[in-house]
Amino acid sequence: MRTTVNHTMNQTFRRLMLAAALGTAALLAGCSSTSKNLGNSTYDFGAAPVAAPAQAAAPMGVLVVTDVTGVAALDSERMFYRLAYADPLRARSYSNSRWANTPLSMVTQRIKSRLSQSGVKVLATTDASVGMPILRMEIDDFTHTFDSASQSYGQLVLRASLFHGHKLVDQRVFNQKTSAATLDAAGGARALADSTDAAAAGMIAWLATLQLPKQ
Template identity: 50%
Template sequence: MNHNRLRSCAAIVAACTALLAGCASTKAPAPTSFDFGPVAAPVTPTPAAAAIPALIVADVNGPATLDTDRMFYRLTYANAQQALPYAYNRWAATPLQLLSQRMKARIAQGGVKVLSTLDATGGVPVLRLEMDEFSQNFASATQSTANISLRASLFRGHQLVDQRTFTRSTEAPSADAAGGASALAATSDAIAADLLTWLATLPPR
C-alpha cells in the first residue's frame, strides 16, 4: 500500500514538474512594430506651390504621451478618460516623428520645396505644427476610428500669418493595432491634403 502511495505521489510530482516546465518555456509574443507605410504615388502639384514656393517645416510638437513608441487606444464606450497601451505592439518611431515625416513628404509632393530649420534663410515662411490628438477610439468592441487633431501656424519672420486647426477621423479596417495604424496613416494623409489646400489660400509674400 505504501509502495502504491509512493508511486502515486511520484507520478503527481512528475506531472506538476512537466507542467511547470511547459509554463516556463512559454514565451510572450514578439512585439510587432508599425509605421505609416510607404508614401503613396506623388500627387499633382497643388496651388500651394504657387502661393508658397518654399517652406521651413518644423517637427511636430505635442504632449509627452505622443513622444513614445507605445501604441495606445481608448474604450470610449467604457471609460473615455483612460488611455490603454497595446501589450505587444509598438510604433517604429514616436507618433510625433511619424507625423513629422509624413507631413513633410506630403507637402513636398504638393510641389512646395520643404526646408528644415537648419536650412533657414531670410524670408522663407515657417510652418509650425502642434498635435492635440492622435488616438484610436473604440465605440464598441468591434468598431474603432482613428482621430487626429493638428494645429498649424504659419509665420513670416516673427509675424503670425494665419493659424488653423485640422481634425480628421477615419474608420479602422479592423479592431486591433494593425487596423489603428492603417487608419491613423490614412488620417494623416487626409490632414496633409487639407493643409496644402489651406496653404494655397494664404496671401503671397
C-alpha cells in the same frame, strides 16, 4: 418588490457591460493567455501615397517646417487606444505592438513628404534664412479610439500655424477621423496613417489659399 427586482436587474446589466468592456480591453492589450506567443509587432505609416493631380500645384515655393510637437506620451513608440464607450478618460497602450518611431517624428516626416510631393521646397529650421515662411504644428490627439465594442477609428487632431516675418499669417486645426478596418493595433495604425495623409492634404489646400510672396 418590483423596485427591488428592477434594481437587481440594473445591477446585473451594469456588471455585464463592465465585464464586456474589460474583456475588450484585455483582448486589445494582448493580455490573453495566447498573446505571449504572438511576439511584438512594429508599425509605421508605410510609403506615402502618390499625390493626386489636383494637388500638384505647390501652395508656395519654399517653406520652413519645424518638428511637430505634442504631449510627452507622443514622444515614445507606444501605441495608444481608448475605449470611449466604457472608460473615456483612460488612455491604454497595446502591450505587444509599437510604432517604429515616435508619432511626433512620423507625422513630421509624413507632412514634409506630402508637402514636397506638392512641389514645395521644404527646409529645416537650421537651413532657413531670414524672411522665409515657417510652418509650426502641434498634435492634440493621436489615438485609436473605440466608440463601441465593434467600431473604432484613428483620430488625429493637429493644429498648424503659419508665420511670416515673425507674424502669424493664419492658423487652422485639422481634425481627421478614419474608420479602422480591424479592431486591433494593425487596424489602428492604418487608420492613423490615413488620417495623417488626410490632414496633410487639407494642409496643402489651406496653404494654397494664403497669399505669400515666392521665395
